[in-house]
Amino acid sequence: MQNSDDEIYKRKAEICKAIANPVRIKILEILKNAPKCVSEIQHLVGGDISSISKHLKIMKSAGLLLTERRHKQVFYRLRVLCILDFFYCIEEVLTADMRESIALVKQCRFLPKQQFPKMADFANEAQAENCCSTKPNQNKKSEKRKGN
Numbered sequence: 001m002q003n004s005d006d007e008i009y010k011r012k013a014e015i016c017k018a019i020a021n022p023v024r025i026k027i028l029e030i031l032k033n034a035p036k037c038v039s040e041i042q043h044l045v046g047g048d049i050s051s052i053s054k055h056l057k058i059m060k061s062a063g064l065l066l067t068e069r070r071h072k073q074v075f076y077r078l079r080v081l082c083i084l085d086f087f088y089c090i091e092e093v094l095t096a097d098m099r100e101s102i103a104l105v106k107q108c109r110f111l112p113k114q115q116f117p118k119m120a121d122f123a124n125e126a127q128a129e130n131c132c133s134t135k136p137n138q139n140k141k142s143e144k145r146k147g148n
Helices: 002-019 022-030 038-045 049-061 083-109 125-130 136-147
Strands: 065-070 073-078
Touching (some): 022 038, 022 049, 038 049, 038 073, 049 065
Antiparallel strands (some): 065 073
């Protein structure tokens, strides 16, 4: 029983890997309404035709897309529409993240002013500018340079 479970998890991971690219997600969403040929997809997504073809091949191999030949053109369509439900779920996660971030920012706006450093708290203007640097090691380096 364990081996079959492992195979299912492996297959799920392969499908997720095939989706894990912004261009591929865009292609899947483009195909939600109707099948499209490679040139139509390329026009809507941008990029060169060879990279679009590569993305389509990966998704077809993963079982996400089906093809249909019409005259000289190959049309791609979603194999199962429910893949779009997965994207809806992802958007719900993003929305929840955004709500939490907004709530955090709102909390920060109402902190008492005395909790924020003032210019007088620093020895000089350069120290004040470096106080909130995203590179903490940079402040230590500049302090070492000043001391030498």
